Amino acid sequence: MVTKYIKAFSNLKKTNKKGFAVLFDPDELEINKIENLADLCNESSVDYIFIGGSIMLSNHLDECIQKFKQHSSIPIILFPGSPSQISKYADALFYLSLISGRNPELLIGAHVVSAPFVKNSGLEIIPTGYMIIDGGSPTTVSYMSHSSPIPHDKKDIAVCTAMAGEMQGKKVIYMDAGSGAKNPISNEMIEAVSKNIDIPLIAGGGIKSASEAIVKCKAGADIIVVGNAIENETSLIKELSVAIHQF
Ligand code: 1GP
Numbered sequence: 001m002v003t004k005y006i007k008a009f010s011n012l013k014k015t016n017k018k019g020f021a022v023l024f025d026p027d028e029l030e031i032n033k034i035e036n037l038a039d040l041c042n043e044s045s046v047d048y049i050f051i052g053g054s055i056m057l058s059n060h061l062d063e064c065i066q067k068f069k070q071h072s073s074i075p076i077i078l079f080p081g082s083p084s085q086i087s088k089y090a091d092a093l094f095y096l097s098l099i100s101g102r103n104p105e106l107l108i109g110a111h112v113v114s115a116p117f118v119k120n121s122g123l124e125i126i127p128t129g130y131m132i133i134d135g136g137s138p139t140t141v142s143y144m145s146h147s148s149p150i151p152h153d154k155k156d157i158a159v160c161t162a163m164a165g166e167m168q169g170k171k172v173i174y175m176d177a178g179s180g181a182k183n184p185i186s187n188e189m190i191e192a193v194s195k196n197i198d199i200p201l202i203a204g205g206g207i208k209s210a211s212e213a214i215v216k217c218k219a220g221a222d223i224i225v226v227g228n229a230i231e232n233e234t235s236l237i238k239e240l241s242v243a244i245h246q247f
Contacts, residue, residue: 002124005048005075005092006171009126009200012222020213020244022046022237023079023204023227025053025179026061034064038071040234044241050225051090052079053179054140065089078123081144083114092124094174099165100131100158101147129165129173131158133189135181135206142178149178155189162193162201173197177205180228184212187219194220210236210243217247 012019022041029037041049049068051061065076065087075091086093095118098106111118118125132142134149142149150157162173175193177185184206194201203216204225213224224244230236 005124009172013200018217018244018247019047019223020241021048021050021223021225023050023225026056026064027058029064034067035071038068040237041074042072044238046074049074049076050079052085054081054144062087062089083110088121092126094128095125096128096130098145099129100150100161101145103147106145127170129170131161131175133177133185135177136183139178155192158189159192159196162197166197166199172200174202181206187215190219190221210239213240214243
């Protein structure tokens with residue numbers, strides 16, 4: 001099994017360097033704007049492009065990824081809301097188990113149904129413990145997953161969930177306050193989780209500025225993901241990247 005990205009993530013944690021990922025929702029992407037977006041990501045030294053969303057109304061995931069690939073060599077990692085969001089044109093797949101929830105479909109059910117397809121996709125599979133944290137307002141991911149987020153101030157629950165995920169064999173923990181969250185995950189929770197696991201920690205949801213990204217890095221996030229804020233203001237990509245790569 002190929003583990004190129006798993007190794008790269010682990011290396012960030014080992015060396016205390018930080019990675020920057022931009023998240024694009026396929027429904028928000030316009031094909032004719034991808035070249036510009038890819039140029040911006042290239043110029044800003046973005047480390048990873050994540051693509052996915054809780055739901056997908058559009059039918060152009062393959063086309064979006066192929067267009068990015070024409071203009072950029074930044075790795076594209078799928079962040080799928082469902083097995084229908086898998087594309088062989090990407091580089092890797094976050095194989096998400098929603099370990100903060102108790103919905104069996106998102107812990108194992110959807111995985112069983114899609115296993116042969118995923119295995120033959122040629123993608124690097126990244127076993128991921130996915131944890132939704134309350135970000136102060138209901139988010140699409142929380143509604144769609146039929147699961148309650150971990151309360152924002154219950155860092156012990158987050159720590160135990162992440163530890164359990166690691167012991168189950170997940171290679172990365174992705175803590176998410178949900179796209180467009182009012183409040184990002186607290187520094188205290190990120191710090192507590194990061195200290196208690198040896199696998200890399202991805203944090204996202206509601207991060208809107210370089211200064212917020214910096215504090216999340218200092219707290220222990222290894223990769224920072226930003227989606228909404230850069231969709232609204234693409235010039236932020238450069239600013240966030242400089243801030244995150246100072247570590
Ligand atoms: C959501 O973590 C991502 O799954 C990013 O969230 O869109 O709020 O940046 P934002």
